[in-house]
Structures are given as C-alpha cells and as structure tokens.
Amino acid sequence: MPKNARKPSGIHHDEFLQTHIEEILQVSKPEGLHIDLFCKAVKKVFDPHIVGAEKIPDGPCMFVANHSLFALDGYILGPLMYRELNRFARPMLDRFLLEIPHLGDAFVGFGSALGHPEVCSALMREGHDILLFPGGAHEAVKPASALYQLQWRERYGFVRLAAQHGYTIMPFGIVGPDEMYGHLIEGEDLPGSPLGLLLKRLGILSENTRADLLPPIPVGALGTLLPKPHRCYIGFGNPVDLSHHGGRKPTQRTQEKIRAEVAAEIEEVLADLLVTRARNRSKEGLLRRVLTI
Structure with missing residues (x-):
C-alpha cells in the first residue's frame, strides 16, 4: 500500500496531503530498459498514430x-508522451487506484498523483505538465452507446485550476482504447441480470451499489480477457491559453465558456480521428483485423 495513498489513522488531512505532495515532487521522469521495452511493446501492438x-x-x-473504457488510455499515452513528445505529464488518478497494493506504488513511481486540487496546484507551481480526464470514473465505465462521448457532468475544477495558475489547457482526443473490449453485459444492466443476482447473493453487489459506476463485463480478443489490439489514434486540438487569468478565479460564466471551448476542441478532434481511422482500416494487417473483430 503506497504511503501517499491512504491516510493513516490519527494523521490530519492536511498533513496527509503534504506528505503525498512531497513524495510526488521527488519523482522524476521514468527512464531505463523497462520503459524502453514497454514503449516498444505499445508501439508494436497498438501502432499509435x-x-x-x-x-x-x-x-x-x-x-x-476523453477517457477510455477501463482507463486503458493511460497505458498508451504515458509511453508516447515520454518518448514521442518528450513530455512528462503527471496523471491525476482517483484515490482507489493508488490504494491498490503494489500497483499504487507503481503508479506513483511512474509520475501519477492523487487527483486533488491541492496536489494538482503543487505540481503546477513547480511547472509540471498535468494529464487529466474530467470524466473520471464515469467515462471509464461508460456503456457502448456512449463511446467517444464526453461525460463531464458539472465538473469545472480543472478549468479553475488552469486559470488560477495561468496554465494552457491542451485539448486532445484518443480513439482506439474504447473498443479494446466488447461489452458482454453493460454495467447499468448488471444488477438485474442473472450474474448480478449471483453477485448480490455473494455479497459483492448490494441494493446500495451505484449502477452508473459499475463497469461492463468485458470480452477481449477472440473471447479472452486480452485487449483487442486496435490501432490508436491521438490528435491534439488548439491550445486554450489562460495566462491572462493567472492568480484569479474566473466567474462561473467564464468557467462555462472555457470548458465548452475545451470540450468542442476535443469533440472536433475525435470526429476527425474517427474519419481517419475509417479511411485507414483497409491498410491494417490481417492479424489485427482478425483480433479486433
């Protein structure tokens, strides 16, 4: 269990955050043979464009x-940003991910940090690139009917933080990871399904379980749990420069305008990427086409 992720008993919330901040600020850009091998594997399997x-x-x-199903985009984007773009963007993660034994330590070691305003602000004060997905868990468990649709609800925190620190928001989209798994049963349908009833009997689900946060039951390549090797397309939109807001909290109306501008950039990029992918489909190898059926 990473010491930064879970607040130990008797430790004040502020002290806990400060400990986490001190730890993540000491993390440098990952290097080494294991990074090189992982980057090569990502490029070989998913052939990113x-x-x-x-x-x-x-x-x-x-x-x-936009965030992909099961947050698989993070495993694609990290290596590409390190090697192809030479940017060490610090991913903001939900706390439950950092609490997973061993895996949480690995996330922190690769630069991830707790998705909290104070943590994000500390990184921005030091001039770090930030990587975040405003849709969070809702986009990571979305049904097939919502593929490549932003589900940001009423979240404006990222806009306020970027404005207060005078940061540039760099909108971008990614196509491919959303389809690495098929949906055998949608999460929202799971509680009422035979499998859901069994999970309730086993105590895994209860009447208080939120169906909107349940992931779909996945099916991967050739019916296995291995992800389908869809080619990934990443596109960057026009930057939204908020330097003139530095040190000031924008009004709610301004926040809405900025968020709408960022969302529009991402949606336009996604539309273009989907068209590009459709045009390139016939150029993909037979093995990739078979494994992504």
Whole structure:
C-alpha cells in the first residue's frame, strides 16, 4: 500500500496531503530498459498514430482528454508522451487506484498523483505538465452507446485550476482504447441480470451499489480477457491559453465558456480521428483485423 495513498489513522488531512505532495515532487521522469521495452511493446501492438503535436506549446500544459473504457488510455499515452513528445505529464488518478497494493506504488513511481486540487496546484507551481480526464470514473465505465462521448457532468475544477495558475489547457482526443473490449453485459444492466443476482447473493453487489459506476463485463480478443489490439489514434486540438487569468478565479460564466471551448476542441478532434481511422482500416494487417473483430 503506497504511503501517499491512504491516510493513516490519527494523521490530519492536511498533513496527509503534504506528505503525498512531497513524495510526488521527488519523482522524476521514468527512464531505463523497462520503459524502453514497454514503449516498444505499445508501439508494436497498438501502432499509435499522432496528429497535431506541433500545436503543443513549449511551456507547461494541462493536457485534457476523453477517457477510455477501463482507463486503458493511460497505458498508451504515458509511453508516447515520454518518448514521442518528450513530455512528462503527471496523471491525476482517483484515490482507489493508488490504494491498490503494489500497483499504487507503481503508479506513483511512474509520475501519477492523487487527483486533488491541492496536489494538482503543487505540481503546477513547480511547472509540471498535468494529464487529466474530467470524466473520471464515469467515462471509464461508460456503456457502448456512449463511446467517444464526453461525460463531464458539472465538473469545472480543472478549468479553475488552469486559470488560477495561468496554465494552457491542451485539448486532445484518443480513439482506439474504447473498443479494446466488447461489452458482454453493460454495467447499468448488471444488477438485474442473472450474474448480478449471483453477485448480490455473494455479497459483492448490494441494493446500495451505484449502477452508473459499475463497469461492463468485458470480452477481449477472440473471447479472452486480452485487449483487442486496435490501432490508436491521438490528435491534439488548439491550445486554450489562460495566462491572462493567472492568480484569479474566473466567474462561473467564464468557467462555462472555457470548458465548452475545451470540450468542442476535443469533440472536433475525435470526429476527425474517427474519419481517419475509417479511411485507414483497409491498410491494417490481417492479424489485427482478425483480433479486433
């Protein structure tokens, strides 16, 4: 269990956050043979195609994107940003991910941090790139009917943080990870299904379980749990420069306008990427086409 992730008994909330912040600020860009091998594996299996990288400013950015099913995009984006874009973007994660034994330590070691305003602010004060998905868990468990649709609800925190620190928001989209698994049963349908009734008898589900946060029952390549090797397409939109807001909290109306601008950039990128993918489908190898059926 990573010491930064769970608040020990008797430790004040502020002290807990400070300990976590001190730890993540000491993390440097991952290097080594294991990183090289992982990057090569990602490129070999998912053959990523990047467009619009020339739009990324030189200064620190808050990279904001759509989130994929089961948050698989993080495993694709991390290596690409390290090696292809030379950016060490710090992913903001939900706390439950950092609490997973051993895996939580690995996330922190690779640069991830707790998705909390104070943590994010500490990184931004030091000029770090930030990577976040405003849709969070809702987008990571979305049904097949909502593929490539932003589900940000009423979240404006990322806009306020970027404005207060005078950051540039870099909107981008990713196509591919959403379809690495089929949906055998949608999460929202699970409680009423025979499998859901069994899970209730076993005590895994209860009447208080939120169906909107349940993931679908996945099916991967050739009916296994291995992800389908869909080619990934990543596209960057136009940056949204908020430097003129530095140190000031924007009004609610301004926050809504900025968020709408960022969302529109991402949606336009996603639409273009889907068209590009459709045009390139016939160029993919037979093995990839078979494994992504």
